Amino acid sequence: MIHPPFDGVETWIFDLDNTLYPPHERLFSQIEARISAYVQRELGVDEDEAHRLRRAYWHDHGTTLAGLMLNHGIDPEPFLEEVHDIDFSRLDPDPLLRKAIDRLPGRKIVYTNGARRYAGRALSALGLGGAFERTWSIEDAFYEPKPRASAFQRIFGKDGLDPRHAAFFEDDPRNLAVPAALGVIGVLVRPGAAPKRTAAEAPEPAGGPLPAPPETAAALAEEVAQAARRAPIRPPAEEVPDHVAFVARDLPRFLADLTDPAAPAPTRFGQEGLLEDQAS
Ligand SMILES: [Mg+2]
Structure with missing residues (x-):
């Protein structure tokens, strides 16, 4: 049992840093x-x-x-x-998050702007080793980062996921704009104080087939330059743009409630009662 609109989700996509663990100074x-x-x-x-x-x-x-x-x-x-060669002993395992993720039906993947080896070490430190079918890292996107449309096209294309049957959990609202335009349910992971809604210009997803990977350093540099010129307008970090459908202020609880028939269905951000529900 999964509460709507998440009952149609086949692929659960998670950012890593500041999403699968709280902002960690x-x-x-x-x-x-x-x-x-x-x-x-x-x-x-x-x-x-x-x-x-x-x-x-x-x-x-x-x-x-x-x-x-x-x-x-x-x-x-x-x-x-x-x-990324840092001390991971400051990250603690999160058994509640692990349990909530394990209970989700369907595929679970990580998509991070970080490096592959770093992501593997961070997931292990969090007790999330083996929780995800696949980890997509910056190397897989030829070093093009979220929030660029071309980066999402590459990763979603390689993964083969159907964006209309996917949910994406992210702490950076910029990175939910392109997925939302493709039909993904965007969940902003934002512990702490209630954010406020703001209108922001969402980028158009680039259409057509996936771009071929650049073959030379010069081609890569040119492609990065072009993508940089297409980069979306960014809202201030403390505001929530319109393409964010839900806000999770406690990710393990948000996920656990999705599969709990006794828990209330999640409420779209900006609708009455959400902040009270999540604060209780
Ligand atoms: Mg992040």
């Missing part, structure tokens, strides 16, 4: 410090400039790496290996 600060050190060394800039570039590229291109590749020709593989 001590984990993320390790990655940020490593990115900053990498940028300082490779670009010959000081720490302040490295932090400014890291934030600006994340904002403008979806990931710092995409901006580094586009503007500085940075080689993605050594970058990913170095910045």
Whole structure:
């Protein structure tokens, strides 16, 4: 038994960072410090400039790496290996989340902008090893990040999932725009205070067949540049754009309630009662 509209879901898609575990300052600060050190060394800039570039590229291109590749020709593989080589002992297993995910019927997959090896280590640390049929990482999208339409086309195409029968759990509302336009049920994972609804311009999903993977570094750089120009308008992080159908302020509970006949059906975000229900 699954509450509607999730009863039609065949594929459950989960982002990793800040979705399958809550925003975790001590984990993320390790990655940020490593990115900053990498940028300082490779670009010959000081720490302040490295932090400014890291934030600006994340904002403008979806990931710092995409901006580094586009503007500085940075080689993605050594970058990913170095910045993700962190201490995972600060992540704790989440047995409630594991149980809730195991109870969902259908396929369960992870789609992250992070690196493949990092994702595997993080999932293991969370006690989620083996919970997902497949983990799609930034390498699988040829280093093109969410929220770009071409990245979703690649990953959804490779996976073979039907977007009209899928739900996507994400902490970054930018990354739900293209999936929602394709028919995916978008669930914003947002612990803490109630966010507010705002209208935001959603990008048009690119139509037609999946693009072929670029064959040379130059072709890749050109493709990343083109995708960057198509990148969607981003709403402020504390607001909820119209393409977000549901907000989960407690992901294990949200998932557990979906399969619990005694629990109330989930309410679309913005409809009366939602915030009271979830806060209780
Ligand atoms: Mg995330």
